[in-house]
Amino acid sequence: AQTVTQSQPEMSVQEAETVTLSCTYDTSESDYYLFWYKQPPSRQMILVIRQEAYKQQNATENRFSVNFQKAAKSFSLKISDSQLGDAAMYFCAYSTSGTYKYIFGTGTRLKVLA
Amino acid sequence: GAGVSQSPSNKVTEKGKDVELRCDPISGHTALYWYRQRLGQGLEFLIYFQGNSAPDKSGLPSDRFSAERTGESVSTLTIQRTQQEDSAVYLCASSRGGGWADTQYFGPGTRLTVL
Numbered sequence: 001a002q003t004v005t006q007s008q009p010e011m012s013v014q015e016a017e018t019v020t021l022s023c024t025y026d027t028s029e030s031d032y033y034l035f036w037y038k039q040p041p042s043r044q045m046i047l048v049i050r051q052e053a054y055k056q057q058n059a060t061e062n063r064f065s066v067n068f069q070k071a072a073k074s075f076s077l078k079i080s081d082s083q084l085g086d087a088a089m090y091f092c093a094y095s096t097s098g099t100y101k102y103i104f105g106t107g108t109r110l111k112v113l114a
Numbered sequence: 115g116a117g118v119s120q121s122p123s124n125k126v127t128e129k130g131k132d133v134e135l136r137c138d139p140i141s142g143h144t145a146l147y148w149y150r151q152r153l154g155q156g157l158e159f160l161i162y163f164q165g166n167s168a169p170d171k172s173g174l175p176s177d178r179f180s181a182e183r184t185g186e187s188v189s190t191l192t193i194q195r196t197q198q199e200d201s202a203v204y205l206c207a208s209s210r211g212g213g214w215a216d217t218q219y220f221g222p223g224t225r226l227t228v229l
Binding site: 033035045047098107 | 154155157164173214215217220221222225
């Protein structure tokens with residue numbers, strides 16, 4: 001079965017510090033996309049970053065970067081210089097070739113401490 | 115441009131009543147998706163529309179759930195004879211195409227509470 005595992009239900013980080021959220025996935029496909037979405041209390045799911053599996057270079061988006069380890073099926077999100085506005089639920093997801101369905105993890109709640 | 119919008123934002127209903135949830139996708143997006151998010155869980159796929167093709171209803175949990183979409187515009191998710199286990203946030207997403215490489219953009223969801 002295709003699954004996404006986020007083993008950290010909750011994480012805390014001090015403002016301006018760096019935090020890493022972990023995600024592992026299980027798929028037998030070779031072509032797929034990986035995503036990190038942020039869901040603040042407003043419930044609006046916001047795309048943070050996405051990674052194409054066939055690209056070895058890790059994606060970056062300003063303070064957000066990923067560590068993509070294809071062989072280990074690991075896709076962690078690093079947030080640098082954490083800000084209060086980063087506090088939210090973070091969901092890891094992937095989509096595979098031949099399907100449009102996203103498979104989501106159960107999320108990690110990130111708290112940012114002032 | 116405008117994002118995906120959903121209404122109502124919150125809905126409280128009594129067990130056994132029918133409810134309708136609405137989604138307005140991003141203009142020009144041909145694909146539309148409905149997901150359910152139960153408390154403390156990830157998103158669960160419900161249904162997918164792509165243009166004028168037959169929808170993929172494989173994620174609908176029971177025949178009490180149905181959805182419609184008119185062309186490439188508004189979609190309505192209907193839950194008949196609501197049960198307490200239907201309480202959840204219902205999220206809608208749209209994408210430019212329906213391919214696996216197309217990013218899905220989400221609305222703010224409708225929080226449904228069944229008493």
